[in-house]
Each structure stands twice: as structure tokens, then as C-alpha cells.
Amino acid sequence: MSIKRRVRKDGSPVYDVRLRDAAGRVYTRTFRTKKAAEAYQSREQADRSRGVWLDPANAATPFAELAAHWLASNPGKRPSGWARDETIIRVHLLPALGSGRSPRSPRPTSSGSSSAGRPAWRPGR
DSSP states (O other): OEEEEEEOTTSOEEEEEEEEOTTSOEEEEEESSHHHHHHHHHHHHHHHHHTOOOOGGGTTOBHHHHHHHHHHTOTTSOHHHHHHHHHHIIIIIHHHHTTSBOTTOOOOOSOOOOSSSSOOOOTTO
16 A cells, blocks of 8 residues: 655646555555545555445445345345345335445445346346
């Protein structure tokens, strides 16, 4: 992790914060002040130590999409358990959280289809 000062073409200084995600990929954020860059770097390090850090590229996943992925992620779940979970999401969570962006949710990695003979759950069913 590092903060590097550089000068833009217009002559204004900026500060690049270079960090690595959990997979080792480098990501960079640019700030106009060194103080803002240091604050961002400190926040990212603190989030990691608390276990709440998320990749900024994946932070804007809709809750409904995350819920659909989660339901499909365990094809071995019994039908009664799957129905219970789907009902809780549909009746309680989606109305409360909506289908908007969830800043603390990771991006799903699969298409969300179920191989247990059930149709994949889709938001709004």
C-alpha cells in the first residue's frame, strides 16, 4: 500500500493511493489532497482489520441480485428450507431493503441458476 504524489497536465498535484484487494489485484484511487488520500488508506486498512472490507468494484450489487445468487448457491438445500428462505427474502427483506444498491454486499460470481430441479429464484416473483 502506498500513496504517490503526481502532477497532472494542468500542473495540479494529485495523490494516488495504491492498494491490493483480497485476490492480490492492485486498485488505485486518486485524491486532490494528501490528507484525503491518507484518510482513505487508513479507512481501507481499518475495514480490513475489522473484516468488513469489500472490493470497491463489487460494492454496488443490487440486494435482489445478491439474494437470488445466495438462494441458488446451495443446490443441496431441502425444498422446505429453500421455500422458507425465499419467502423471508420476498416478504420481509426485499420490501425493507428494496432492489437498490447494497454497499456492503459482494458481487455474485455465478449466473444464479439452481441445479436442484427448482427454477432459479428471480426478484419480484
